[in-house]
Amino acid sequence: xxxxxxxxxxxxxxxxxxxxxxxxxxxxxxxxxxxxxxxxxxxxxxxxxxxxxxxxxxxxxxxxxxxxxxxxxxxxxxxxxxxxxxxxxxxxxxxxxxxxxxxxxxxxxxxxxxxxxxxxxxxxxxxxxxxxxxxxxxxxxxxxxxxxxxxxxxxxxxxxxxxxxxxxxxxxxxxxxxxxxxxxxxxxxxxxxxxxxxxxxxxxxxxxxxxxxxxxxxxxxxxxxxxxxxxxxxxxxxxxxxxxxxxxxxxxxxxxxxxxxxxxxxxxxxxxxxxxxxxxxxxxxxxxxxxxxxxxxxxxxxxxxxxxxxxxxxxxxxxxxxxxxxxxxxxxxxxxxxxxxxxxxxxxxxxxxxxxxxxxxxxxxxxxxxxxxxxxxxxxxxx
Amino acid sequence: xxxxxxxxxxxxxxxxxxxxxxxxxxxxxxxxxxxxxxxxxxxxxxxxxxxxxxxxxxxxxxxxxxxxxxxxxxxxxxxxxxxxxxxxxxxxxxxxxxxxxxxx
Numbered sequence: 001x002x003x004x005x006x007x008x009x010x011x012x013x014x015x016x017x018x019x020x021x022x023x024x025x026x027x028x029x030x031x032x033x034x035x036x037x038x039x040x041x042x043x044x045x046x047x048x049x050x051x052x053x054x055x056x057x058x059x060x061x062x063x064x065x066x067x068x069x070x071x072x073x074x075x076x077x078x079x080x081x082x083x084x085x086x087x088x089x090x091x092x093x094x095x096x097x098x099x100x101x102x103x104x105x106x107x108x109x110x111x112x113x114x115x116x117x118x119x120x121x122x123x124x125x126x127x128x129x130x131x132x133x134x135x136x137x138x139x140x141x142x143x144x145x146x147x148x149x150x151x152x153x154x155x156x157x158x159x160x161x162x163x164x165x166x167x168x169x170x171x172x173x174x175x176x177x178x179x180x181x182x183x184x185x186x187x188x189x190x191x192x193x194x195x196x197x198x199x200x201x202x203x204x205x206x207x208x209x210x211x212x213x214x215x216x217x218x219x220x221x222x223x224x225x226x227x228x229x230x231x232x233x234x235x236x237x238x239x240x241x242x243x244x245x246x247x248x249x250x251x252x253x254x255x256x257x258x259x260x261x262x263x264x265x266x267x268x269x270x271x272x273x274x275x276x277x278x279x280x281x282x283x284x285x286x287x288x289x290x291x292x293x294x295x296x297x298x299x300x301x302x303x304x305x306x307x308x309x310x311x312x313x314x315x316x317x318x319x320x321x322x323x324x325x326x327x328x329x330x331x332x333x334x335x336x337x338x339x340x341x342x343x344x345x346x347x348x349x350x351x352x353x354x355x356x357x358x359x360x361x362x363x364x365x366x367x368x369x370x371x372x373x374x375x376x377x378x379x380x381x382x383x
Numbered sequence: 384x385x386x387x388x389x390x391x392x393x394x395x396x397x398x399x400x401x402x403x404x405x406x407x408x409x410x411x412x413x414x415x416x417x418x419x420x421x422x423x424x425x426x427x428x429x430x431x432x433x434x435x436x437x438x439x440x441x442x443x444x445x446x447x448x449x450x451x452x453x454x455x456x457x458x459x460x461x462x463x464x465x466x467x468x469x470x471x472x473x474x475x476x477x478x479x480x481x482x483x484x485x486x487x
Contacts (some may be wrong), residue, residue, distance in 0.1 A: 074468075133475065136396045138442035140464070159482075160398075169397065176441040187441060195441070196399075223398070236398045250482055251400055268392070269445070274399020 044298045061103045062115065064315060067097050067227035068127040070145075077143060078127045093164045097126040100170030100206075107202070108178070111296050112304045117177035125173065128164060140178035149226070158228045159250060166223050166235075172199040181372070183311035192273035192317040197280035198307055204239060205296040213296040215288040221245065239285040242278030258282045260317070260350035279349045280317060285343030287324075291338060299337055302328045307383030321346040325353040384430065386420050391477040392447040397442040404481035415480065422473040423450060429457050437465035446474060 068078035069091070082089050082098050089095055099123045108114040113122035116122045122170050125143035130173050133145025146169075149160030161163055163169050185195035200222050208218045222245075223236030233246025233254070242256035256278030257263055263279065266272045284303060288295035302324050310323035325342050392403040408416045428450050436445065443463040450457055466474065 019456075074471075091430075136442065136444065138440050140440045140443075155439065157482075163397065164466070172397070173442070199441075226398075239414065253403075255399075268394040268401060269399055270395065 050146050057311070062109070062121065063115075064121065065098055065101050065105075066095050066121045067127050069094065069127065070127050070130045072129050072148075073133045074131055076127055076130075076140065076145065077125055078129075081358035082314060091128070093128040093148065094209075096162075096164035096167075097128050097170065100167050101144070101174060102166065103167065103210045104171045104174045104202075104206045111300065112211070113287060114178070116141055117174060118181045122177075126170075128162075135160040135163075137169050137173055139173045141180065143175040143328050144170065150228075156230065159231050161226055163226065166224050167210060168200075168203035168207040168224070169194075169226070170203075172203030172222070175199040178202070179307065182308045183315065184313045185311065185315060186281050186313050187270055189273075190276070191275065191314055192270050193276040194280055194311070194315060194317065195285070195321055196273045196277035198303070199283050200237060200239060201284050201303055202275060203302070205300050208294070210290040212294075214293055215299075216292065217293065220285055237274075237281065238276065239278075239281040242282050248268055256281075258349065270375060276299070280320060283321070283345040283349045283351070285345075286348040287341045290341035290344050298332070302331060302338065302342060305331065318351055321351045321353045334368055337376060384420070384424060384452050385453055385454075386423060386450055387433070388449075389419060389423075389450040389477070390447075392445075392482055393444050393474075393478060395443060395445045397475070399432070402478060402481045404477065406480060411480075415476070418476060422469075422476070424471065426467070426469055429455060430459070431459050431467075433457075433459060435459065435461035435465040437462035440464055446467040448473075448477070 007234045016277075029142070047338070064084050065082075065085070066077075066080060067082040067089075068076075069081045070076065070078040081091065083093050089098075105116060105124065108116070116124065127143060127145045127367075130145045130147050133150055133152035135149050137144065137146045139145075146163045148162040150158040151162070179195050179198050183195075183198075185191040187195055194303060203222060204218065204220060208215075211218075219234075220240040221235035221238055226236060227233045227246065231246060231251060232248045233251070235245050237254065237256055238245045242258040243254050243287060245254040247253045254262065255275050257276065258278055260279060260281075264272045265277045266275070279365075284299060287302075288299040291298050305319065306324045310327060311320060315323075325339060325346070328336065328339040328342045340356070346353050388407050388409055390403075390405045392401065392462070394401050406419075408419065411419070428448075429452075434486065437443075440463065445460065445462055447458065447460050449459075461470070
């Protein structure tokens with residue numbers, strides 16, 4: 001295949017999709033890039049999203065990362081600077097994005113038997129050096145994008161470091177992708193706060209997995225290292241003590257609540273998705289600490305199965321609480337210490353589950369059947 | 384246009400932090416005031432749609448800008464990816480001024 005033909009000769013999309021799923025590795029990558037560019041040129045973000053799932057399920061071999069450099073501009077994805085298997089770059093942000101997406105892949109693959117974001121080997125695209133003075137990172141529905149913080153300001157005015165510096169930020173953004181393919185939680189109000197919380201939970205677990213930290217050893221800070229020494233704060237959010245991550249004359253005070261009685265009603269931030277996520281974040285923290293050991297093993301498994309099989313686009317906190325409780329019963333047995341830990345976790349934030357009984361509708365078969373479902377040997381049961 | 388006042392708010396983003404300011408142009412330096420006026424003129428701000436929110440991204444910023452002139456007041460709510468490219472410079476300037484104002 002001639003390299004320029006895909007880009008310049010307007011090969012019909014259905015042919016490109018065939019190449020993307022059946023071609024050689026280099027043909028697949030070129031076809032995917034061409035589909036993305038042409039969809040963006042036509043302004044068809046939705047059309048692109050619609051065929052994303054089918055088109056990106058191409059790297060069945062496993063981990064497949066591509067890092068792009070936006071060179072401080074806004075065109076996505078930018079120029080390829082490192083691909084799977086390439087050696088280290090001289091650019092630290094490139095290496096952080098590469099390594100961070102790798103650890104995130106490993107956690108989902110090794111612990112939850114999930115092959116990439118879509119569960120089917122989707123290529124992990126990341127762009128670094130996005131815009132100038134861009135103090136943010138985001139998931140745009142197709143890829144991760146990272147800014148360099150306040151690199152354009154004098155050192156004594158900088159508040160944010162580059163966003164690839166925190167491994168949990170990378171895990172957070174990739175988890176938005178997982179949620180997009182699973183529960184599809186809408187990005188507003190309580191479902192949006194759950195969406196954010198899932199990203200914080202697995203972002204934190206990615207960091208803990210990398211550092212091999214137990215629940216009691218972990219700092220449970222989201223974005224540790226993102227704030228410069230000019231800011232009075234330890235990070236962006238605290239799952240252990242929501243509302244205490246920073247208190248600064250310029251940035252203000254961490255607004256996260258840790259309990260339903262302090263739930264923040266607002267129209268800003270899509271209904272406070274980054275604010276009220278403190279509540280389910282803290283429920284996870286309490287559950288994990290109650291169980292002890294590595295949080296990704298039991299608490300993480302319960303939350304992952306809940307995200308994958310139990311929640312839907314409009315799920316709210318109470319439903320999430322009930323579904324994690326039910327999932328704990330299915331995985332570990334009704335009345336198990338795991339299910340009790342989940343109950344304590346939600347109780348700590350003002351939500352009651354399983355009152356007066358062993359749990360809502362525990363499924364027969366318990367642990368064994370759930371394990372069979374996890375490895376695909378039994379049909380998945382959505383609720 | 385004869386801008387008298389501009390209000391700016393940025394919410395969302397990964398950090399979920401709110402940055403806001405309320406500026407009377409008479410109180411700003413001549414340089415900042417004329418730059419804001421030029422950028423608003425260039426955008427034809429009074430004709431922009433009130434809502435330009437793009438919901439496609441996660442952790443992206445949302446901006447609310449209100450401009451008051453002697454004749455009219457207009458508020459625009461825009462998502463980050465929905466904001467016109469020409470608005471970037473204005474957003475960056477207002478973001479910087481919001482931080483500076485808060486420090487004082």
